[in-house]
Amino acid sequence: MSEEYINKKIVVKNATKIFGKSSSRAIQMLKEGKSKSEILKATGATVGVKQVSFDVNEGEIFVIMGLSGSGKSTLVRLLNRLIDPTMGQILLDGKDIVQMNKEQLRDVRRKKIGMVFQNFALFPHKTIVENTEYGLEIQGVSKKERNEKAVESLRLVGLAGYEDQYPKQLSGGMQQRVGLARALANNPDILLMDEAFSALDPLIRKDMQNELLQLHHDMQKTIIFITHDLDEALRIGDRIALMKDGEIVQIGSPEEILMSPSNEYVERFVEDVDLSKVLTAGHIMKKADTVKIDRGPRVALRLMKQLGISSIYVVDNANRLLGAVTAQDTLGAIESEKTLNDVLISDLPMILPDTVLTELFDVVSTANIPVAVINEDQKMQGIIIRGALIGALSGDNDFINKDGTMDSTEQHTEVK
Amino acid sequence: MDELLPRLPFADWIDTGVDWLVDTFGTGLDGFADVLEGVVEGSVDILDLVPSILLAFIFALIAGIISTRKIAFFSLIGLLFIDYLGYWFPMLQMLTLVLTSVMFALVIGIPVGILGSQKAGVRKVVNPILDLMQTMPAFVYLIPAIFFFNIGVVPGVVASVIFAMPPTIRLTMLGIQQVPKDLIEATEAFGSTTWQRLFKIQIPLAKPTIMAGVNQSIMLALSMVVIASMVGAPGLGEEVYRSVTQLKTGVGVETGLSIVIVAIILDRVTQYAGNRKKKLGGNTL
Numbered sequence: 001m002s003e004e005y006i007n008k009k010i011v012v013k014n015a016t017k018i019f020g021k022s023s024s025r026a027i028q029m030l031k032e033g034k035s036k037s038e039i040l041k042a043t044g045a046t047v048g049v050k051q052v053s054f055d056v057n058e059g060e061i062f063v064i065m066g067l068s069g070s071g072k073s074t075l076v077r078l079l080n081r082l083i084d085p086t087m088g089q090i091l092l093d094g095k096d097i098v099q100m101n102k103e104q105l106r107d108v109r110r111k112k113i114g115m116v117f118q119n120f121a122l123f124p125h126k127t128i129v130e131n132t133e134y135g136l137e138i139q140g141v142s143k144k145e146r147n148e149k150a151v152e153s154l155r156l157v158g159l160a161g162y163e164d165q166y167p168k169q170l171s172g173g174m175q176q177r178v179g180l181a182r183a184l185a186n187n188p189d190i191l192l193m194d195e196a197f198s199a200l201d202p203l204i205r206k207d208m209q210n211e212l213l214q215l216h217h218d219m220q221k222t223i224i225f226i227t228h229d230l231d232e233a234l235r236i237g238d239r240i241a242l243m244k245d246g247e248i249v250q251i252g253s254p255e256e257i258l259m260s261p262s263n264e265y266v267e268r269f270v271e272d273v274d275l276s277k278v279l280t281a282g283h284i285m286k287k288a289d290t291v292k293i294d295r296g297p298r299v300a301l302r303l304m305k306q307l308g309i310s311s312i313y314v315v316d317n318a319n320r321l322l323g324a325v326t327a328q329d330t331l332g333a334i335e336s337e338k339t340l341n342d343v344l345i346s347d348l349p350m351i352l353p354d355t356v357l358t359e360l361f362d363v364v365s366t367a368n369i370p371v372a373v374i375n376e377d378q379k380m381q382g383i384i385i386r387g388a389l390i391g392a393l394s395g396d397n398d399f400i401n402k403d404g405t406m407d408s409t410e411q412h413t414e415v416k
Numbered sequence: 417m418d419e420l421l422p423r424l425p426f427a428d429w430i431d432t433g434v435d436w437l438v439d440t441f442g443t444g445l446d447g448f449a450d451v452l453e454g455v456v457e458g459s460v461d462i463l464d465l466v467p468s469i470l471l472a473f474i475f476a477l478i479a480g481i482i483s484t485r486k487i488a489f490f491s492l493i494g495l496l497f498i499d500y501l502g503y504w505f506p507m508l509q510m511l512t513l514v515l516t517s518v519m520f521a522l523v524i525g526i527p528v529g530i531l532g533s534q535k536a537g538v539r540k541v542v543n544p545i546l547d548l549m550q551t552m553p554a555f556v557y558l559i560p561a562i563f564f565f566n567i568g569v570v571p572g573v574v575a576s577v578i579f580a581m582p583p584t585i586r587l588t589m590l591g592i593q594q595v596p597k598d599l600i601e602a603t604e605a606f607g608s609t610t611w612q613r614l615f616k617i618q619i620p621l622a623k624p625t626i627m628a629g630v631n632q633s634i635m636l637a638l639s640m641v642v643i644a645s646m647v648g649a650p651g652l653g654e655e656v657y658r659s660v661t662q663l664k665t666g667v668g669v670e671t672g673l674s675i676v677i678v679a680i681i682l683d684r685v686t687q688y689a690g691n692r693k694k695k696l697g698g699n700t701l
Contacts, residue, residue: 113605138607
């Protein structure tokens, strides 16, 4: 194993799959840089996956996303050679599986890679526990041991007690849990999940995503997750590879994909994403102008005049939010010799930075002054003004902070 | 016209070919024929040692174990009826003939079907042969069978085997090929060998379809026994054949009805054997 592969669980180099005859001519054209449709026209061969290279880190959830026909399902099948690549290298822990003979490949499939399928692919003639222990059964593991492992695996996915039922007796969500348990029972390092949740209805799908994240957190498997659903990709992916016409168009973290699409295709792909569910208060908050409570009403009023605002937030010495004062009240306080404390409005709407925008609408629309964003320690993080909320929803990047926070030292470069 | 294009002596070629086969393999086949005849006739004799009423109960019991009480009850009544008509012994002869033929058809047909399901090349060879076997008038098989085995039980069995085998082969191939692709992918993804895929997943899932083929083979073998009686195969078919040649309507109906009863029993019992698994919630996607 050479240096560069340390911590790289999977390295794919130039993987290509061409379906159909005359693939040698197609390869030639591919090397000349011809497009998929040109090759189809000239040779009749379909390029399923076109010179794809990427690597997956150990313990990462790597999402491959694309529309149907983009080659993502073919690509994932290259990884365990359910489909043989036409050319290229696929290294698992530094070993090229393309070069493996049948026996070595079988061993990799048995020990290293588990797979979960879109339509569950449970064996209808076997009970749940028999399905789960299938991978162990074909390895010749003793009946007792494989039963123990299968039962444990079913417990992990929350299906204890269903061992002796048949797949048909379970709902879709439960069937896919069996699919997951079956893949986990072998204790593989890598899980391939081919549109695993796409056949489930939205609520169940969300539950399954959460559970997958929990399982991933507990077990630290490397997961390759295929989906056509951007929301799903953004939710669970550590990194996302976006595919189009058999090629990877962009690889990056969900933030990078969303905030700096590398080309028009990615942009069009992400423009449909429901931003209100992805962006958080942290993404759209602006720097707050505050006044310390012991500075008194005159300072507060002066600040408001300078900034041209009609109200200002009041914090204590530790930058903890106490409340806000309006210009009118502050003026009154100066005239009647009162302190800021006397005119402080303390029942302000306050939210945490990771609140998603959908949950903000109500608060922002009813508030008279900008909504304060605070952290768990009551410290002032920023404010949200209506204009920024609407601007961000329209996809205007000027209103969006790239990394979802607004670090005080970098805020001006972050907020473009 | 006659001079321009002389008649193709195809029949002569076939005759020469069959003669050659008989000369070459005849002695070897004689031994096989003797054994087969001994087994069939021996089985009939053993079955005949058991009192008919007791045997009817035993058959009904077997039917009941495989299928339902209703079918068992029908079997009992039907068999006793045949006994009462006086066709018990010919019925035993026919049953043994049918079951022997079907056994051969399955022993050859299921492996061929499995092989065909795996290899497209095998399918390409097997399918046209099956077409030929199924469409060739059944009587034609009888002629070379006589050359090889003389008259009696054996040519009957051989002709029945040839006639009854195609559905088993076809439906075995079909059943295995119909196993959904994603299940095949799943077995592959977990690292199954071809053998494991076949015997743990494909064949169990294809079982209802294979059993439908077995059922069809039994029915075809039954339909062949009357024809086989023309070359001297004993049994109910022989009685039917005699009633036809002697124009005895009453006997014809009696024996025909007896065949129908046996056919219904065999059909229901085997159909049930194929569909049994469905009740458990498994199967069919």
